[in-house]
Amino acid sequence: MRGEENISELCRREGIAASIYYGWSKEFLEAGKRRLAGDTARAATSGEVKDLRREAGALKEAVADLTLENRLLKKSMNGDGEDEA
Structure with a gap:
């Protein structure tokens, strides 16, 4: 060079x-x-894609669990079974 x-x-x-x-x-x-020039994108390997999909699924499940838990806690604090928005 x-x-x-x-x-x-x-x-x-x-x-x-x-x-x-x-x-x-x-x-x-x-x-x-x-x-x-700031172009840092690269092609992901199939293994990386599978890992990212698995991680995304786990994160979605965690959000769903926390959302349900949050709603149940709100209901128990309100005492009337209604969600407050």
Whole structure:
């Protein structure tokens, strides 16, 4: 990247085609530009998606439980069985 070494010599030494080097270099620089521009999005793996869906389900269940508990507590405090909104 700093130009300290000839690209063709580097590729020959590492056993890769120069076209592969230039492709990687271009991808690296483009990713850097996107990152500097604030684009931090990336594709999630299927495992990450499954974990997030599982977590979302658990959180929804917790909210439902807490909502029900809150309503029951309100009813017990009111004594008349009516919800106060």
